[in-house]
Amino acid sequence: MVRVKLDGMRLERARQWGACWLGLELWGWLALDAFWGTRLVRSRKGTEWLHVLKTLSVYRLLDPGSEWRVHRQWFDGSAMGDLLGEDIAIVQPDTLYRCLDKLLEHKQALFSHLRNRWETLFGASFEVLLYDLTSTYFECDVPEADGLRRFGYSRDKRSDCVQVVIALIVTPQGFPLAYEVMAGNTADCTTLEGFVEKIQAQYGRAERVWVMDRGIPTEAVLEKLRAADVSVRYLVGTPKGRLTALEQAFLDQPWVQARERVQVKLLEDKGELYVLAHSEQRVDKERAMRRRALRGLLKRLTELRAQKLARDALLMKLGAAKKQAGRAYALVDIELPPKGQRARTQSFNFTLNRAKLRTVRRREGRYLLRTNLTEHDPATLWSFYIQLTEVEQAFKELKTDLAIRPIYHQKDSRIEAHIFVAFLAYCLQVTLKARLTPLAAGLTPRAVLEKFAAMQMLDVHLPTTDGRELVLTRHTEPDAELRLLLAHMKLRLPQQPPPKIRAPQPELALAGLPV
Secondary structure, three states, X not given: OOOEOHHHOEEEEEEEOHHHHHHHHHHXXXXXXXXXXXXXXXXOOOOOHHHHHHXXXXXXXXXXXXXXXXXXXXXXXXXXXXXXOOOHXXXXXXXXXXXXXXXXXXXXXXXXXXXXXXXXXXXXXXXXXXXXXXXXXXXXXXXXXXOOOEOOOOOOOOOOOOEEEEEEEEOOOOOEEEEEEEEOOOOHXXXXXXXXXXHHHHHOXXXXXXXXXXXXXXXXXXXXXXXXXXXXXXXXXEOHHXXXXXXXXXXXXXXXXXXXOEEEEEEEEOOEEEEEEEEHHHHHHHHHHHHHHHHHHHHHHHHHHOOOEOHXXXXXXXXXXXXXXXXXXXHEEEEOOOOOOOOEOOOOEEEXXXXXXXHHHHHOOEEEEEEOOOOOOHHHHHHHHHOOHHHHHHHHHHHOOOOOOOEOOOOHHHHHHHHHHHHHHHHHHHHHHHHHOOOOOOOOHXXXXXXXXXXXXXXXEEEEOOOOEEEEXXXXXXXXXXXXXXXXXXXXXXXXXOOEEEOOOHHHHHOOOOO
16 A cells, blocks of 8 residues: 655746736637647647747736746746646747748738637627827937837837837727837837728728827828718817907807816818817816916026026026926916026016916816717717726736737847737737726726735645655635625636656665655
8 A cells, every 4th residue: 555745845936827827818819729730720830829929918918028027927827727737838039920920911810810710709890980190209328220110209108129019909998909110210100091091991981989188190191081982980089279260150059058067169161070078177277287287387497596607507407497397388488588698596487377377277287189970979979088088098008917028139130029929918918907997996906916916826746655746736725805806706716736656766765866
């Protein structure tokens, strides 16, 4: 009879299991095995490219970093190898890079597949499309050759770094429909027409509503959209400078209650409908921001007046104060000292421009929208526009939760593949978010992933009296809170892996070491 020596029990290789398992469940919900199965076939050397992509995507979802880090650190600390039946060979750097090179040709097909899955799973609608752009930078030397990495307007406030521009389309529910990577010096106003054509070529010329912020479409592009064979419907934010030209015409229009604390005025002009929206909630927010900035500016100017400064030094400090104050700086008139004036205190004067202040106060919380949806209810138009925050949220999650920046790749194809994997991880996160919304609206995907990450996997080694070893690979059991979450999400944990028996290793037995 063989007995187990409990006093020789060892616990080894504690590794994160729960969040890895959930990531693969999300992958299954989107039927990505069926999509990639015929596109990423096993290599002649036995490399399962599908497993490599799963590892990259789940890594990006859970604990994003570089490809070097997944090989040197993350894979060993996770249970991805156990879940996929793979070893460390699957995350060799060369294997990871070769997998990236196989992805981009399937990008358009993936967009169509995901669209169908979200329609099936959540009844997602793609009639309203939210369009916006962002940029992401590189920690690298300035490239000599032309390519995607260029200097341009940086939303990350890293004008010292080259960057790429990313255009993204999402639905009001947050489901991404498509994205495109462009050169870092691409101007926002040059992107819309080409993107509309790509969406129409892939999904047909159905009537869709394109919602965009100001600065993206030009007058010429809007004219082309209206004159197209199938007119493209749009709702666009308009610079407040245009409000000045239409302000007199709006004075004769009555305010209409669109929703609680939101009023609108409507004005038809040359086949378009202008919507002047007044949000009391935005008034409160913008007024508080303006007051805080203005108080800080006036305090700083008072401090500078008390300092003994030469004119050049004063101009430098005023420039810093202007950058800090933002738009509030325009509300103050500053009388600068003449050139050549010696350094002294009270060398300049400043006064609050009350006429400009009254104009700014009158326009706080007001937005001017323009659209060719002349038959729509004003409340509907307003709700369409404020849903642009979904695109901003998508960019925020890509840059923070999924750490798309900074990018260290040098080749354009690898840069695009890096963003492609981040997009895949974002799709997994959006799917989890959609699954959670009807269950607990306040529960975020990151919070759920953290709860699942508490479930560990470890190897229990039990020596036997005949010199062999019983190895039990086990994941920890969920606590009460996580069991409730699993029940609500209709998830069932897999069975524990079967035990293994290891024969004694002669070289270790001779050395007197534990086997």
